Amino acid sequence: MRPMIESFLLCARMALAVLIVALPAPLGAETALPDSMPPPLAASEIPRNLSIALDDWRKKPGFGQPSSPDRHVLGDFAPILLNDGTAVIPGLGVRLRPGKLAGRDVLEIVDIREFGAVWSARDDPPFGFGGVGGHFGGTLFSLDQALRRTLSGDTAKRLREGFSFPTSTAVPYTHEGEPRVQIQPRNLRVDPLVRPMGRWLVAEPAAETAPDPAAEYDAIVADFRAMLEAKPCSVTGADMMRMERQVELLEKLAGHGLPNVNFRNEQKAACAIAQNGAYGLADLERLAVLRQAECTDLTGGLSESLRDAARDLQRQVAPPSGYLRFAEIGLFGINDPSRRNLSPAEGNARRDCILDWLEEGLFAG
Structure with missing residues (x-):
């Protein structure tokens, strides 16, 4: 009798183990x-x-x-x-x-x-x-x-x-x-994640040392430009899509837009510059003046903001045809003052300042 009971208990234990698993x-x-x-x-x-x-x-x-x-x-x-x-x-x-x-x-x-x-x-x-x-x-x-x-x-x-x-x-x-x-x-x-998931808004109240979206944005741009410097023609569309998605998330986190870096245009320009050489800074200063200068930028020499704009153009203007394309946009703004929300008189004054500055540089030698 006892062996039967022990056998029954053993079967029961095995069945219970299977059930638990x-x-x-x-x-x-x-x-x-x-x-x-x-x-x-x-x-x-x-x-x-x-x-x-x-x-x-x-x-x-x-x-x-x-x-x-x-x-x-x-x-x-x-x-x-x-x-x-x-x-x-x-x-x-x-x-x-x-x-x-x-x-x-x-x-x-x-x-x-x-x-x-x-x-x-x-x-x-x-x-x-x-x-x-x-x-x-x-x-x-x-x-x-x-x-x-x-x-x-x-x-x-x-x-x-x-x-x-x-x-x-x-x-x-x-x-x-x-x-x-x-x-x-x-x-x-x-969307596929491009950064670790953040805090739970209710379960994990915001920390006093929460990351600054603008600082994170600057870090993304710096990483991107370092990639371009190392391998300008090898940065992939997937790389740029990942960074664009990161910026989109940061803008939603910040609740407002962040400075707009066009990753794709910069990559295209960087690759073209690596293959064809870069425009000189003096040429790009003239281009910056043509595109966005106001009379105040040209009084007493080129303003620092225009010099910064020229340095930015080094990352955007791709040879062999990029210069003319960027210059055409500047000419549209000169010929049609309304594109810059200027009256005809204000547009004429701006045009004269720009042409005077360009002529002085052209005949300086």
């Missing part, structure tokens, strides 16, 4: 969340429909790839359910609370992570999400389903190049004293 882990459990967020929901408490969704996620090739701070992996788009009823989707950089508005299913945005898809689209007209306190339309399952469908097929390419997927915003309003909600379909763009 088979229990699904929390969705996206490998992704680290701030300590100030609630802990993930226990696997046994995940609702049935989302548990089935997790099984679908896990069947996709590449789901087990570890998460990274500066690039998306497939597992970043599986929601992490927290024990307070909210859910985090790391790949979108958003934490959501399911609820209802005027009887409609919605997902309230309770936190957003810098540089993620929702952070980038929070104020986009006409159907931005409105930041923290805004709403997605639908349920967590419907949002998850849209992501799973979009990330089927050539998943690696979508993660590498970015993708869009269908979703909706939910905008509450009042009609004749009754609460209503307007559901607006939209496509949400998920």
Whole structure:
């Protein structure tokens, strides 16, 4: 009798071990969340429909790839359910609370992570999400389903190049004293990351030593120009696209535009200069005068701002035909004063100053 009991207990232990191993882990459990967020929901408490969704996620090739701070992996788009009823989707950089508005299913945005898809689209007209306190339309399952469908097929390419997927915003309003909600379909763009994801706006309040967007922008431009100096004809379109995306994110972080460096034009000019030689600084000073000088810039010698403009043109004017193209733009401004918001009299005065300065230089020798 005893051997039968021991055999039964052994089988029971093995079955229990298999059951424990088979229990699904929390969705996206490998992704680290701030300590100030609630802990993930226990696997046994995940609702049935989302548990089935997790099984679908896990069947996709590449789901087990570890998460990274500066690039998306497939597992970043599986929601992490927290024990307070909210859910985090790391790949979108958003934490959501399911609820209802005027009887409609919605997902309230309770936190957003810098540089993620929702952070980038929070104020986009006409159907931005409105930041923290805004709403997605639908349920967590419907949002998850849209992501799973979009990330089927050539998943690696979508993660590498970015993708869009269908979703909706939910905008509450009042009609004749009754609460209503307007559901607006939209496509949400998920760009490939070019910098590590930033802080969670609610869970991680801004640090006093937050990076300065202008200083980061200057560093990006400096790195780009160092690349051009080292290999002017080998900087790729992908390199420039990555820097343009970085600048776009920094502008959204700053809340305003940053000085506009045209990476593509500078790369094209740098390569042409490497192959054909550069224009002399004196020639570029004349070009700067033709393009943008005012009379005050030419009184008592060339102003320092015009000298700086000439040095900038060294990175922009590419031989063999670039000089004439830039000069033509300057001539348009002289012949049509309205292009510079000048009256005809002001335009004539500016033209005379520029021509006098150019003639003095031409006949100085």
